[in-house]
Amino acid sequence: MDKAGTLAKTAPRGGAVNAAWVNAASLPELDGCINTCMQCPLGATRTKFVFGVGDPHARLMFVGEAPGADEDAQGEPFVGRAGQLLNKILAAISMKREDVYIANILKCRPPNNRTPIPEEVAACMPFLKKQIALVKPRIIVCLGLTAAQNLLGISDSLGKLRGRMLTFADTPLMVTYHPAALLRNPNWKPAAWEDFQAVQKFLAEHAGDVKEGPSVG
Numbered sequence: 001m002d003k004a005g006t007l008a009k010t011a012p013r014g015g016a017v018n019a020a021w022v023n024a025a026s027l028p029e030l031d032g033c034i035n036t037c038m039q040c041p042l043g044a045t046r047t048k049f050v051f052g053v054g055d056p057h058a059r060l061m062f063v064g065e066a067p068g069a070d071e072d073a074q075g076e077p078f079v080g081r082a083g084q085l086l087n088k089i090l091a092a093i094s095m096k097r098e099d100v101y102i103a104n105i106l107k108c109r110p111p112n113n114r115t116p117i118p119e120e121v122a123a124c125m126p127f128l129k130k131q132i133a134l135v136k137p138r139i140i141v142c143l144g145l146t147a148a149q150n151l152l153g154i155s156d157s158l159g160k161l162r163g164r165m166l167t168f169a170d171t172p173l174m175v176t177y178h179p180a181a182l183l184r185n186p187n188w189k190p191a192a193w194e195d196f197q198a199v200q201k202f203l204a205e206h207a208g209d210v211k212e213g214p215s216v217g
């Protein structure tokens with residue numbers, strides 16, 4: 001490998017992001033500004049950038065951890081077995097995947113699905129915050145402890161975070177299990193079902209709400 005190539009594989013690189021992303025007025029505009037991002041080393045190892053998917057004005061927004069192998073191959077979050085389970089859970093609360101917005105803390109897959117490291121989260125988090133600001137969901141649901149801890153900037157356990165109404169930037173937020181965890185531990189499904197019923201109840205109780213502020217999405 002030549003010298004430049006060696007550096008490309010080993011050094012975090014800024015750039016490959018259009019600085020106009022900060023003022024993007026829509027999700028497609030934001031995607032277009034950042035989908036060649038190389039601001040952390042995962043940009044060099046991804047197959048596809050995984051921006052997010054769903055209703056740009058969804059009332060319910062999911063935040064997961066990072067793309068896995070299927071998501072990296074297809075460029076869409078939650079498309080593997082965990083994604084299929086998420087679709088089933090949504091159907092159980094009378095919602096479709098198209099009704100919600102789904103994004104991750106990281107837009108690029110960590111090697112071997114390892115947990116995101118702080119430097120990667122720090123580099124990528126501003127993009128997720130911008131997505132949330134554009135979607136303006138009525139409620140955010142964090143799927144799994146990694147998503148919750150990083151979005152909220154806390155280190156509490158999942159047991160402490162579940163079953164409570166939290167907030168992120170004035171938006172109500174709940175935490176539940178990642179669907180992949182439910183596939184590994186089916187005995188957690190009843191508790192997850194309680195969480196999703198609480199989300200359904202919240203949305204029903206706030207059916208007529210309109211979020212404050214200009215529509216930018």
Ligand code: SF4
Nearest residue numbers: 037040043107108124
């Ligand atoms: S994970 Fe985020 S910060 Fe790192 S290269 Fe991908 S888009 Fe950029």
